[in-house]
Amino acid sequence: MALNPDFIGRTYPSSQPYLVGREKIREFASAICDFNPVYHDLAAAQELGYPDLVAPPTFAFTFVFASSTVVIMDPDLGLDYTKVVHGEESFVYSRPVVAGDELVVTNTIENIRAAAGNDMITVKSSVSTTSGELVVVTTMVIVARGTDSQ
Amino acid sequence: MTTTLKYADVEVGTKLPALTVPIQRLTLIKYAGASGDFNIIHWNERFATSVGLPNVIAHGMFTMASAIRVVTDWVGDPGAVVEYGVRFTRPVPVPDDGVGALLEISGEVTELLDARRVRVTLTAASAGQTVLGKAQAVVQLA
Numbered sequence: 001m002a003l004n005p006d007f008i009g010r011t012y013p014s015s016q017p018y019l020v021g022r023e024k025i026r027e028f029a030s031a032i033c034d035f036n037p038v039y040h041d042l043a044a045a046q047e048l049g050y051p052d053l054v055a056p057p058t059f060a061f062t063f064v065f066a067s068s069t070v071v072i073m074d075p076d077l078g079l080d081y082t083k084v085v086h087g088e089e090s091f092v093y094s095r096p097v098v099a100g101d102e103l104v105v106t107n108t109i110e111n112i113r114a115a116a117g118n119d120m121i122t123v124k125s126s127v128s129t130t131s132g133e134l135v136v137v138t139t140m141v142i143v144a145r146g147t148d149s150q
Numbered sequence: 151m152t153t154t155l156k157y158a159d160v161e162v163g164t165k166l167p168a169l170t171v172p173i174q175r176l177t178l179i180k181y182a183g184a185s186g187d188f189n190i191i192h193w194n195e196r197f198a199t200s201v202g203l204p205n206v207i208a209h210g211m212f213t214m215a216s217a218i219r220v221v222t223d224w225v226g227d228p229g230a231v232v233e234y235g236v237r238f239t240r241p242v243p244v245p246d247d248g249v250g251a252l253l254e255i256s257g258e259v260t261e262l263l264d265a266r267r268v269r270v271t272l273t274a275a276s277a278g279q280t281v282l283g284k285a286q287a288v289v290q291l292a
Contacts, residue, residue, distance in 0.1 A: 011162040023232065024184075027183075027184045028184045028185065030180070030184070030220070031177075031180040031181045031183070031185070032184075032212065032216060033171060033216070034183065034215075034219055034222075036222060036226075036228065037230075038227065038228060040277060045213065048152045048227050048229070049152055050229070053204070054228055056215060056218075057215075057218050057228055057231050057234055058214050058215040058218065058234075060212060061185070061211055061223065062184075062185045062186055062187075065186075065187070066186060067221035068239050084259070085238075086211070086238055087237065087238060088236065088237045088238065088284075089210075089211070089214060089235065089236060089238075090233070090234065090235025090236070091233065091234045091235070092232070092233050093229075093231065093232055093233070093234075095229065096229040098229055101218070139235075
């Protein structure tokens with residue numbers, strides 16, 4: 001059964017604040033084999049004018065994806081998580097994420113459309129500090145395979 | 151944002167230094183731990199092949215994170231990346247054969263934009279096949 005297009009435009013309650021940790025940034029940067037000093041060395045980050053270690057461009061996806069389970073697991077939406085693959089991802093930054101940021105994520109279903117027997121769902125996630133400063137907006141397209149043929 | 155790379159010094163066609171990223175099973179396990187993405191297809195060959203994949207596959211977000219390194223290595227300051235997006239077009243199988251996979255990434259300036267920004271188009275390939283589509287970044291230069 002195709003997903004219900006009535007969910008387009010639905011915004012879910014914001015996530016609990018995610019505190020960006022210095023060691024988490026170092027761990028993530030090491031895991032992507034990226035040893036740019038601004039991800040590891042506080043003095044190098046400060047030299048570029050940042051208050052603390054800078055997170056690599058895709059770091060935000062880690063906690064954005066965790067927050068998006070509110071959409072993916074929404075029983076009313078009826079997505080079969082075992083059939084979901086990641087189709088597209090994009091980021092539009094106001095500034096880089098830095099250690100010490102306390103960030104909340106607000107997820108909105110931007111679009112649902114059927115293509116070639118699959119459902120494609122676009123989830124837009126706004127990431128802001130707890131004081132309301134917009135940091136990054138991410139857009140994820142997830143593909144639910146074969147939902148039309150069920 | 152502090153980069154010393156000048157808008158006036160680049161043109162459409164300027165190539166960024168290419169990067170080759172070796173991926174082994176350990177790479178995927180580290181990325182799973184660091185990112186919190188423990189999807190079984192990224193570490194269990196028995197499961198991955200049972201759902202029709204050729205082998206354990208790399209996290210798409212690992213490939214995405216690797217591809218933008220061509221840009222951040224070029225500009226130095228990752229804050230110069232103002233937009234970044236990709237499509238995941240093909241999986242990157244990572245066999246447990248002591249070699250793993252190689253991800254080959256290149257980038258080229260494809261458009262000069264306003265406000266001293268440029269569009270960079272990235273190519274990511276493994277085993278001779280592209281694995282990302284529409285991989286583009288908008289980069290703020292000095």
